[in-house]
Amino acid sequence: xxxxxxxxxxxxxxxxxxxxxxxxxxxxxxxxxxxxxxxxxxxxxxxxxxxxxxxxxxxxxxxxxxxxxxxxxxxxxxxxxxxxxxxxxxxxxxxxxxxxxxxxxxxxxxxxxxxxxxxxxxxxxxxxxxxxxxxxxxxxxxxxxxxxxxxxxxxxxxxxxxxxxxxxxxxxxxxxxxxxxxxxxxxxxxxxxxxxxxxxxxxxxxxxxxxxxxxxxxxxxxxxxxxxxxxxxxxxxxxxxxxxxxx
Amino acid sequence: xxxxxxxxxxxxxxxxxxxxxxxxxxxxxxxxxxxxxxxxxxxxxxxxxxxxxxxxxxxxxxxxxxxxxxxxxxxxxxxxxxxxxxxxxxxxxxxxxxxxxxxxxxxxxxxxxxxxxxxxxxxxxxxxxxxxxxxxxxxxxxxxxxxxxxxxxxxxxxxxxxxxxxxxxxxxxxxxxxxxxxxxxxxxxxxxxxxxxxxxxxxxxxxxxxxxxxxxxxxxxxxxxxxxxxxxxxxxxxxxxxxxxxxxxxxxxxxxxxxxxxxxxxxxxxxxxxxxxxxxxxxxxxxxxxxxxxxxxxxxxxxx
Numbered sequence: 240x241x242x243x244x245x246x247x248x249x250x251x252x253x254x255x256x257x258x259x260x261x262x263x264x265x266x267x268x269x270x271x272x273x274x275x276x277x278x279x280x281x282x283x284x285x286x287x288x289x290x291x292x293x294x295x296x297x298x299x300x301x302x303x304x305x306x307x308x309x310x311x312x313x314x315x316x317x318x319x320x321x322x323x324x325x326x327x328x329x330x331x332x333x334x335x336x337x338x339x340x341x342x343x344x345x346x347x348x349x350x351x352x353x354x355x356x357x358x359x360x361x362x363x364x365x366x367x368x369x370x371x372x373x374x375x376x377x378x379x380x381x382x383x384x385x386x387x388x389x390x391x392x393x394x395x396x397x398x399x400x401x402x403x404x405x406x407x408x409x410x411x412x413x414x415x416x417x418x419x420x421x422x423x424x425x426x427x428x429x430x431x432x433x434x435x436x437x438x439x440x441x442x443x444x445x446x447x448x449x450x451x452x453x454x455x456x457x458x459x460x461x462x463x464x465x466x467x468x469x470x471x472x473x474x475x476x477x478x479x480x481x482x483x484x485x486x
Numbered sequence: 487x488x489x490x491x492x493x494x495x496x497x498x499x500x501x502x503x504x505x506x507x508x509x510x511x512x513x514x515x516x517x518x519x520x521x522x523x524x525x526x527x528x529x530x531x532x533x534x535x536x537x538x539x540x541x542x543x544x545x546x547x548x549x550x551x552x553x554x555x556x557x558x559x560x561x562x563x564x565x566x567x568x569x570x571x572x573x574x575x576x577x578x579x580x581x582x583x584x585x586x587x588x589x590x591x592x593x594x595x596x597x598x599x600x601x602x603x604x605x606x607x608x609x610x611x612x613x614x615x616x617x618x619x620x621x622x623x624x625x626x627x628x629x630x631x632x633x634x635x636x637x638x639x640x641x642x643x644x645x646x647x648x649x650x651x652x653x654x655x656x657x658x659x660x661x662x663x664x665x666x667x668x669x670x671x672x673x674x675x676x677x678x679x680x681x682x683x684x685x686x687x688x689x690x691x692x693x694x695x696x697x698x699x700x701x702x703x704x705x706x707x708x709x710x711x712x713x714x715x716x717x718x719x720x721x722x723x724x725x726x727x728x729x730x731x732x733x734x735x736x737x738x739x740x741x742x743x744x745x746x747x748x749x750x751x752x753x754x755x756x757x758x759x760x761x762x763x764x765x766x767x768x769x770x771x772x773x774x775x776x777x778x779x780x781x782x783x784x785x786x787x788x789x790x
Contacts, residue, residue, distance in 0.1 A: 242589060242590055242591070242592045243590055245589040245590075246586045246587070246589040246590030247586075249582065249585050249586040249589055250575075250578075250586050253578045253579070253582035253585070253586070254575055254577045254578050255577065315575060319573070319574065319575045319576060320570050320573035320574070321573050321574055321575050321583075322573075323540065323569050323570055323573040324573055324574075324583075324587055324630060325590070326539070326540055327538060327540075327561065327562070327567050327569075328561070328562050328587055328590040328591045329590055330538075330539045330555060330556035330558075330561060331556070480542075482535070482540065482541035482542060483535070483540040483541065484535070484540075484541070
């Protein structure tokens with residue numbers, strides 16, 4: 240298992256895909272901070288980090304980038320055919336799924352850490368520039384850690400989606416449509432039950448308080464972990480049955 | 487009887503209503519090169535995919551050393567396989583590709599440079615595979631197969647995209663691998679290519695076995711014919727038939743003779759004082775043999 244995880248780590252770090260996604264996530268998080276801070280009233284900016292508008296935006300955007308990071312762990316392999324050598328070396332497909340989930344989750348967490356660092360550095364400077372002061376409290380630290388946990392879980396979910404869908408464009412477009420459109424529609428439509436949707440659960444983990452009525456952070460984490468496990472289980476079953484043919 | 491390295495028994499694979507592989511059975515013995523021949527679309531790759539656990543068989547079994555590939559403890563250390571020359575991330579370097587394969591198989595990274603040198607890619611190790619020619623990708627695929635110092639190599643069309651020098655290199659590599667006691671199972675749609683490196687061939691068509699024989703038997707076939715033209719065709723035909731040859735006479739004093747060599751025919755003609763205008767051994771090309779074989783089978787069983 241350790242050997243497979245090492246192999247997945249090498250795969251992840253020997254193309255520019257992951258680096259590009261981390262850079263993209265950081266840029267988008269930074270832009271989110273820039274646009275919301277510059278357009279806000281100065282008196283609204285002297286607030287806790289997790290209640291800021293940019294933090295809520297980051298909770299959505301990081302979900303997207305972490306999902307794509309996870310999705311590509313499998314879809315790149317199907318797209319370029321490298322799934323063949325992968326399964327020749329490791330014919331036990333469930334272990335391949337597990338290794339990818341583990342490494343992608345770690346990468347999703349790293350992505351959230353880097354993007355948050357960029358965003359918060361920018362936010363501190365911009366808010367100070369507007370004559371306000373960003374306040375950091377204990378809840379903020381928990382919220383920031385929550386964003387990292389959500390990043391890891393989104394990436395894990397992405398791995399499962401990638402294995403289930405296999406077609407890269409379809410999987411990524413599907414993820415975009417879900418995160419940016421269906422999730423919000425669903426949350427509005429389902430009322431209280433909408434809190435159990437994955438995106439809402441992730442907001443709960445990150446305590447992105449502008450998202451509205453959410454589960455408690457721990458409950459959100461449990462729900463998001465359940466999604467990750469369910470998708471990984473489905474992916475394991477699917478991968479166990481699929482015939483691997485030419486790229 | 488020696489133990490089989492590869493054993494395929496009653497193997498079938500259906501895609502919808504189409505049977506890509508149809509009740510295929512054969513064994514591959516150790517320490518030799520066995521060619522796996524068939525026209526494009528005859529089911530070779532599908533068979534190899536089932537053998538390597540990449541696709542599930544509809545019925546029948548395929549095993550290596552008596553076990554399914556997926557049940558092998560550390561498959562890369564006993565079986566080196568290469569399918570599809572395109573199975574690489576185009577933006578990952580050759581060395582990094584081999585690094586992850588080595589890591590997954592628990593093989594020392596020292597082997598990476600060793601196999602790159604073995605396939606003559608040391609200078610290109612740090613280039614992204616997307617910049618490689620098809621021949622270079624084939625070499626890289628072979629390098630990955632050799633990483634675990636396996637006893638068995640299973641290669642799907644490894645000569646595709648290789649230039650004549652590359653094909654010679656491949657032939658010599660595989661022959662020396664077998665000479666060291668290794669077993670090679672190599673697919674191709676070109677008999678000529680395989681005949682020079684293989685000891686035996688398994689020929690399939692429409693997913694069914696056509697023949698499993700030695701290359702020597704296959705190429706000897708029904709016996710070569712000799713084309714002869716003489717000023718005294720009737721007398722020569724008589725002499726040759728008396729010597730046990732099969733003679734088919736043609737117009738203009740020409741005839742086709744089977745069962746005697748050109749040298750033998752020349753000697754008989756000289757002894758009889760017969761004048762020869764032409765004496766040519768018609769070599770039976772390997773490609774002819776191959777087409778005859780698969781066409782016979784086609785007429786016999788119809789196209790699957």
